[in-house]
Amino acid sequence: MNDTYFISAEHMTVGYDGKPLIENIEIGVRRGEILTLIGPNGSGKSTILKSVIKQLRLLAGTVVLDEQDMAGLKERDVAKKLAIVMTDCIRPELMTCWDVAATGRYPYTGRLGILSEEDKRIVDAAMATVRAQDFQDADFSRISDGQRQRILLARAIAQQPEVIVLDEPTSFLDVRHKLELLDILKRMVREQNVAVIVSLHELDLAEKISDRVVCVAHNRIDRCDTPEAVFSGDYIKQLYGIERGTFHAAFGSLEMARVEGEPKVFVIGGGGSGIPVYRFLQRANVPFAAGVIQQNDVEYPVANALAAELVSVPAFAVIDDEAIERAKQQIDLCKAVVTTVEIGETNRANEQLIAYALDKRMDTESLFDAVREGRL
């Protein structure tokens, strides 16, 4: 991996109609790296991407591609190095998917754009990479948005670029194709040493594929860092201004806002067994308490996000009497107690709670019924 950026923006100011939107942008990506832009809707991610690919005129600064100022490069030379997958809705008439993918060969063909056997082989290979052979002869304007996205990726692959710029490429894709698309990008980065600049809405995916993350918000580059640094603590919540609900950085999962109020149900959970109950109660708008769990428990993030009151002890700590006392106080407030967890060595103390709540105990199914019938 070389040390210099393959494509970078230097002192770049972007905006529309001469009005600056984001000023003095400094971002760059090396070959073999993925740079991801995240940030709220309307923060200017697309504007930055459009400026980098020369589609929007820069208001100040330069974009440097392979050590050359892109403003001075010929379109054709840029095209051999940089491919794009943008969100523009294109509906060319009477073009098959294969034809659209084949337009990626444009910078390599002659005056009249006639494809050589070699070009055709490359397009075929690109279609195979995105698994689009099944519909390659279909009319491009009659396939689904997700399929269209894959064809546009095939087009970019056929262009044999050194940089690919993608604007929200996963937007219309189902889970499987999201994973496949990102897998293809990862492979191109690893095997062909391509540089990738991509904007994503899916934070969990951004965390998983990025080498560096650029956070765009409030008309500025808020932060540019490794995913480890960006996806930790409360930063993401701040970036997106999340007020109701939480984002859990390590799992990249979103939780709805907790139901506040005096708890009506106490859940003795642990090991992930309580999660369905927590979610059920959240949906049913019933405030609940939970415990006692260790903070390294898999369900701790969910419980912490959703429970009105949570009794927990530090990671790997033994559940002590103090915690049990606090849990008992919560149980006193509740009308029902459910146990979802199996008792084992480290949560043995919870047996005391089960015994304590004898007259309020319910199994999960009857709790669900009671909530559904409004008996709580």
Added chain:
Amino acid sequence: MAQSRKTEHRTEGTNRARLCIGFALLLAALLGFVFWNIVAGSTHLSIREVFDGLVNPQSSQRAIVMNVRMVRILPAILLGGALALSGFLLQTFFNNPIAGPFILGISSGAKLVLSVTMIGFLSRGIALNSVMMITASFVGAMLAMGFVLAISAKVKRMSMLIICGVMIGYICSAITEFVIRFADDSNIVKLHDWAQGSFAAIKWENVAVIAAVVLPALVLTFLLSKPIGAYQLGETYAQNMGVNIRAFRAALILLSGVLSACVTAFAGPISFVGVAVPHLMRRLFKTAKPIVMIPACFLGGAVFCLACDLIARTAFAPNELSISSVTAVFGAPIVILVMLRRQKEGGR
């Protein structure tokens, strides 16, 4: 993989067959209509007389074949092709299947400036030569195009663009009528015929100029077929493929302007050919690839205009119809069909 190669080659094979059959049909139709146009008219000629008239300068029918029939057939071919091509370029430019020089008011703009210039010069006793006619008409075409471009920057809906174009056309036609009313009597008859659209007034010296303008424009357009193909995917992708967008857009405007200006200068405004022919060619060849569409539109436009001119000359002989009224009868329904189809497909 092996499977996909096979299917790919199969579609390629059918495409090639379609191409050959399509172009063979167009050429046959072209030859057929050329022959029919030579034969038909107030003096009916036999096959022998036609052949004799074409090859033998001393033939008794030479005058009719060459100076009455051929002098009208050649411009119909060249200008018909030019119109269809101009329509195809404008459709590409505006990404709009019913754009065309007549509908967007470009022909009428050319007509207006040309008639003002003509009357101005005629009143001083100067007759315009071919080059001056094309120049004046080109200026008019560019002015109208300028209006259309300014409007298209403001409105994104294709129907709005077309309505504005039609309005520009009406305004220009109205002013032209007005100007012609003020011309000397001697000019009126000729101007009036021309303003309705007709191949009748074209002379041999005009034909040479027409060929000198239209044929190079055809070649240049063909050489642009690669960027035109890229542009069909939209500006963003075209640029990413290496098209210099500004230069390319300028080239499209100039070429379509020159082509439609040339038609208007010699035959007046001819309606609907620019929309109908490219559409028919897309149906015939089942493709929108410019490398096919450009020669196909040219040939198709030639055939369309030859056929329409034949009808204009012979349907109510000895009275002649204006060419535009015949092209409208066949062209306008096709435009309506195109619009209905777009509607059905949920187009813009």
